[in-house]
Amino acid sequence: xxxxxxxxxxxxxxxxxxxxxxxxxxxxxxxxxxxxxxxxxxxxxxxxxxxxxxxxxxxxxxxxxxxxxxxxxxxxxxxxxxxxxxxxxxxxxxxxxxxxxxxxxxxxxxxxxxxxxxxxxxxxxxxxxxxxxxxxxxxxxxxxxxxxxxxx
Ligand SMILES: Cc1cc2nc3c(=O)[nH]c(=O)nc-3n(C[C@H](O)[C@H](O)[C@H](O)COP(=O)(O)O)c2cc1C
Numbered sequence: 001x002x003x004x005x006x007x008x009x010x011x012x013x014x015x016x017x018x019x020x021x022x023x024x025x026x027x028x029x030x031x032x033x034x035x036x037x038x039x040x041x042x043x044x045x046x047x048x049x050x051x052x053x054x055x056x057x058x059x060x061x062x063x064x065x066x067x068x069x070x071x072x073x074x075x076x077x078x079x080x081x082x083x084x085x086x087x088x089x090x091x092x093x094x095x096x097x098x099x100x101x102x103x104x105x106x107x108x109x110x111x112x113x114x115x116x117x118x119x120x121x122x123x124x125x126x127x128x129x130x131x132x133x134x135x136x137x138x139x140x141x142x143x144x145x146x147x148x149x150x151x152x
Contacts, residue, residue, distance in 0.1 A: 001031045001150055004049045006038040008056040008066040013129040014089045017122050017139050018055050021087065024143025031147060038070045043077055050150055051116055055087040056098060063088065063098040063105075071102060075109035083116035085146060087139075089124050089131070096121040117145050 003025055007018035015037070022035045038054070046052070052074070056067035074084075084106055088098035099119030106115060120142040122135045 002049045003031060003033045003051045003053065003146065003150070004041070004046070005033060005035045005053045005055070006041050006070065007036075007054075008038050008064045008070070010057060010059075010064075011128045013122075013124050013131050014055050014057050014087075016129075016131060017087060017089060017120075017135075018053075020136060020139035021053060021055075021120075021143045021146075024140040025147055027143075028147045028151075031150075038066060041070070043073055046074075046077060046079055046082070049082055051083040051085065051146060052113075053085045053087065053146065054102065055089075056102075058088055058090040058094045058098045061094060061097055062101045067098070067102060068105060071105045072109050074113065075111075079110075080112045082113050083150065084110070084113045085116045085142075086119035087122065087142065088119070089122045091124055091126060095123070116149050117142075 005022045009015045022033045056064045086102045
């Protein structure tokens with residue numbers, strides 16, 4: 001089993017969420033996890049992944065441009081059957097806004113890839129963070145859910 005956790009970030013909080021999810025997945029035997037800034041992902045090497053998790057901060061009420069581009073690029077690959085799950089970070093009232101928008105985009109632009117589990121939305125205290133302490137268990141739980149849905 002191989003999982004890619006690809007994140008966009010400006011201040012590092014979404015990277016921390018990605019890391020926490022990755023560590024939770026990694027704690028299960030037999031699963032290989034790659035953590036990468038989405039800018040560095042090589043689209044020619046995505047073949048072997050069973051799941052790709054995509055995370056970004058919320059900017060102007062939705063996902064970052066980079067995350068939208070990433071999904072659009074995924075739609076142009078010939079990947080088939082790879083599972084996808086989304087996570088975001090936000091402040092104040094924009095809970096799940098980016099998650100929902102990216103999930104819709106996955107349906108529209110990457111119809112060959114299916115969503116594995118409902119997305120995760122993590123609150124940060126202010127623009128630059130930090131992540132609210134009570135959000136960390138949700139990241140770990142998300143990782144566990146990914147594993148339980150992937151494992152036969
Ligand atoms: C240009 C910009 C626009 C933002 N717009 C929103 C917004 O509309 N809603 C929101 O909840 N947070 C907004 N934020 C706060 C980000 O969601 C927050 O900075 C982010 O979650 C931190 O993640 P990062 O450290 O990975 O960049 C904005 C931040 C920036 C820099």
